[in-house]
Amino acid sequence: MSVTTQPYRDFSAEWHERMVRQRVAADATIEVTRRCPQHCVHCYNNLPAGDAEAARGELTREEHCRILDEMAEAGCLWLLYTGGEPLLRPDFLDIYTYAKKKGFLITLFTNGTLITPEIADHLAQWRPFSIEITIYGRTRETYERVTGVPGSYERFMRGVQLLVDRRLPLKLKTVVFSVNRHELADMQQFAKDLGAGFRFDAMLNPRVDCSRGPLAVRLQPREIVQLDLNDGARVSEWKRFATRFCGLPVTPEAGAQIYSCGGGVTGFAIDPEGKMSVCVISRFATYDLRRGSFQQGWDHLTREVRGTKITRVTKCTTCGIKSLCGMCPANAELESGDPEAPVDFLCRVAHLRARAMGIPVRAHGDCEYCGEVEAHGQQAVGF
């Protein structure tokens, strides 16, 4: 007999499989607050930092601790703290440290602008599994054009440096849209120079209240696919993903479930007011953790939400390139209010992506974009 110490990657893959089999509530995302000192035009959920009504509605520190106790008891291991800006709450480090002591593997999403030497020291002492800071631009001009806050770029840079100085596990990420796309390569290089990981996403959602403000700055489908094509590793990953998850047809008669992701299987989200859902953008059949226990909430998600069946055949139900698409019930709800309605924008991106990468698209009903693929053949063209 011996103790086994595993590299995290091996441990994570093995344990995730086990958690899925046993339906353990292993992956948590907690939005500590929706308030944020920045006013980013593309954000799906931010509220003003001084929004007193939002602050009054947020879970208290005691409520957070009670929920963390119950989550730990249920077997939750991975915990993502996000917002809004989590560090806006004066008691966030108390909540965070409580969670650390419970043995969660914590990832922290922050914009970095509120990090002080004291906060960085605390994080160095109670080390998170990962810290991910969003970079909105490589230059002050672009960064502050996105955030709308003068001086935010300097604060961001200071926050990054404080974490780097302490060798904390920092990663940078960005959302690419019309305002900052010209600085993507420079942002990537900045992360590389720091020795930090980097990733980007170009898919913007409507806001969680279904308003469509962020879509005004969303890139066009062709521009999004071009970003993929600029990155060989990204193309390889999409191809691997498309092969692995080729999307078997589903039908109402077969009792197919509306959700096919990890939400409600191992994953769940808790919003600032304690509403539990399958993910941060899903507002479908939430459970109020102020009125019941975490276990009751998890049972509700697995039974009521994950158990929801599709009601009709759409071009999505027989689509074989779902893995190239961001379509999900939560996204569809935000776009149209109908969790089963295809999202035109996502469909267009997926077909363009397939065409550009030479990924076969099988016929899947009345889909206007399949015609475009057929017209160009199944090979990469025109990019």
Next chain:
Amino acid sequence: MAERPEMADRFRKKGEYVARVIAGETIVVPIRGQVGDLESIYNLNEVGSVIWELIDGQTPVSRMIDAVCLQFDITSEQAEEDTLNFLKGLEAAGVVEAA
């Protein structure tokens, strides 16, 4: 019982850890301090879980072996071998040190 000249008699944990039982497995998560490899997860089997609870800087190794022998119905020789291997593994990983 055979003499263990190269082995300390008592061990303590370096830093702070939390042992968690999830899906029937015990894992040890480092929570504080620059000890061991904070990006690693320590996965314990049943015997390891029993010994882990006894690593407190006070309990002698001989008592750990007795506890393993008692709880798992194995010979004292096997219990000693398992216990010492386990402690050596933890020591090599930087998780415990001689008290």
